Amino acid sequence: MKREDFYEEYANNLEGEYKAAYKKIDGMLHFMSGEFNSLGSNMSEVVDLLLTAQKEEKPVSSVLGDDLYAFCCGMINGTKFSIKECVIQYLFRLRFLVIGFLFLSFGDLVFPGEGEEISIIVVGIYISIVYLPLECLLSFLAFKLGKYVGEKGKICFYIKMGLQLVAWVVLVLQFTEIPVLMQLSDLVPLEMDTLLLTVLCGFIEWTKYQRKKAASEEEDIKLADLVFTEDFDESLYDELQKVYGKYQKKRTKRKKEVLDFVSWDEKKLKQFSIGDKWGSVFYCVLVLGFLGVSICTMEFESTFDFIIFLGLQIVTQVLIWRFISNFQKRLYMARLKLHKKIVEMSIEE
Amino acid sequence: MDESQLLKGILEACVLQLVNRKETYGYEIITALAESGFDNIIEGTLYPVLGRLEKKNYIQCRKAKSPLGPIRKYYSITLEGEVALKEYKELYKEITQKANTLLEL
Numbered sequence: 001m002k003r004e005d006f007y008e009e010y011a012n013n014l015e016g017e018y019k020a021a022y023k024k025i026d027g028m029l030h031f032m033s034g035e036f037n038s039l040g041s042n043m044s045e046v047v048d049l050l051l052t053a054q055k056e057e058k059p060v061s062s063v064l065g066d067d068l069y070a071f072c073c074g075m076i077n078g079t080k081f082s083i084k085e086c087v088i089q090y091l092f093r094l095r096f097l098v099i100g101f102l103f104l105s106f107g108d109l110v111f112p113g114e115g116e117e118i119s120i121i122v123v124g125i126y127i128s129i130v131y132l133p134l135e136c137l138l139s140f141l142a143f144k145l146g147k148y149v150g151e152k153g154k155i156c157f158y159i160k161m162g163l164q165l166v167a168w169v170v171l172v173l174q175f176t177e178i179p180v181l182m183q184l185s186d187l188v189p190l191e192m193d194t195l196l197l198t199v200l201c202g203f204i205e206w207t208k209y210q211r212k213k214a215a216s217e218e219e220d221i222k223l224a225d226l227v228f229t230e231d232f233d234e235s236l237y238d239e240l241q242k243v244y245g246k247y248q249k250k251r252t253k254r255k256k257e258v259l260d261f262v263s264w265d266e267k268k269l270k271q272f273s274i275g276d277k278w279g280s281v282f283y284c285v286l287v288l289g290f291l292g293v294s295i296c297t298m299e300f301e302s303t304f305d306f307i308i309f310l311g312l313q314i315v316t317q318v319l320i321w322r323f324i325s326n327f328q329k330r331l332y333m334a335r336l337k338l339h340k341k342i343v344e345m346s347i348e349e
Numbered sequence: 350m351d352e353s354q355l356l357k358g359i360l361e362a363c364v365l366q367l368v369n370r371k372e373t374y375g376y377e378i379i380t381a382l383a384e385s386g387f388d389n390i391i392e393g394t395l396y397p398v399l400g401r402l403e404k405k406n407y408i409q410c411r412k413a414k415s416p417l418g419p420i421r422k423y424y425s426i427t428l429e430g431e432v433a434l435k436e437y438k439e440l441y442k443e444i445t446q447k448a449n450t451l452l453e454l
Contacts, residue, residue: 010418041412044420045375051417052376062388063379078396 007044010051018050021060024068029075042075356387362437363387364398365426368408369434372425374415375399399424407433 014022025046046064053063064071244261251258367373367381379395382388402408407430415421426434448454 007419013418041420041422045422047419048374048415048417048421049376049379051419052415055417062383063376074394074396078398078400 007040007047011047014050014054017060018054021064021068022047022050025072029072361398361402362441365402365407365430365434365437368424369426372423374421374423
């Protein structure tokens with residue numbers, strides 16, 4: 001846990017309007033925590049501003065202004081994505097890859113010497129280059145397909161998941177050494193090099209488009225066309241209401257206390273944020289476990305390969321994440337907008 | 350006329366000047382700007398400016414515990430920032446002179 005993450009402890013010293021402003025901003029900024037966690041850093045800054053204002057008996061509006069939503073948007077825009085933060089982001093994302101990696105190693109152990117031997121380093125380089133672009137490309141493709149079909153939300157999500165599953169099966173088949181799967185891999189029409197080049201070309205085109213868009217709207221980010229969800233409006237809110245309905249029914253059935261819509265949504269997002277943090281911890285434990293086991297069993301060659309594998313992953317992924325950080329900011333702004341909408345709608349009701 | 354549009358470029362120079370005086374932090378910058386009459390620029394304006402300056406490498410940020418407890422961001426100017434501030438000032442002088450003549454001020 002970072003030092004900035006302890007802001008809640010100091011926020012307990014806030015009183016009256018300062019406390020109320022803190023709660024509002026905390027709720028709003030939680031929507032930008034997501035996978036990449038800049039929440040602690042920004043909230044620490046907010047708590048410091050409020051505590052100082054309280055001490056000097058200045059009104060909240062003198063430090064945060066009259067529009068807290070505008071203040072939060074400004075904070076997101078001003079967030080700098082440092083290398084360290086990108087590494088954290090990478091750690092979170094990579095935990096699934098490590099599982100895949102262990103799966104491949106398992107195949108190696110169970111069927112030693114079967115088929116052509118492929119170095120772990122080659123697998124590392126390949127997955128490093130392909131993983132993220134592939135995911136971005138698939139998200140884009142899924143959205144476009146979802147739009148074509150005429151329904152967003154669920155259909156779009158299922159298409160993305162389906163495409164991702166197919167892509168991962170293709171990726172695993174390229175390298176797997178389990179005999180049955182090796183036979184299946186012959187059915188994949190694309191050679192590894194062709195697939196790699198196709199994905200890279202697609203990724204370059206996509207990032208060009210994103211950068212062009214970002215440059216034209218540098219100061220005035222349009223919230224409406226974010227994260228491939230071009231109409232970020234009522235439909236998303238309705239979708240959430242449906243999920244909330246299911247939650248309500250379940251809780252009532254179990255005779256448990258039901259949270260109101262806003263609190264439920266805030267709680268849900270806080271849980272996601274906690275999940276992200278533990279995801280990174282889980283990944284670190286896996287890595288250390290793997291290193292420990294390989295050292296204990298004297299498989300130094302394998303340990304060395306694994307270290308190079310991780311090094312390459314960090315270098316490539318961090319570079320890619322730095323490259324698409326504007327896209328990340330848009331995602332946070334979208335979340336913030338959704339939260340504003342939820343609060344507004346609940347007040348109207 | 351929308352004041353914020355006119356302020357956009359100038360504010361960057363003003364914040365850079367404040368950071369140039371001494372190592373400073375968010376609250377101090379807000380207070381100093383308010384004392385100079387820029388009291389309506391807080392909402393969503395200051396942090397993007399700080400972010401931009403940091404991105405351009407004109408200022409650098411250090412995180413340390415504030416006397417009240419939470420982690421505070423302290424900003425200081427870089428060598429590149431000092432050069433940029435000098436250029437800002439010269440450019441500002443030149444532009445205002447031209448504009449003053451044209452606007453008959």
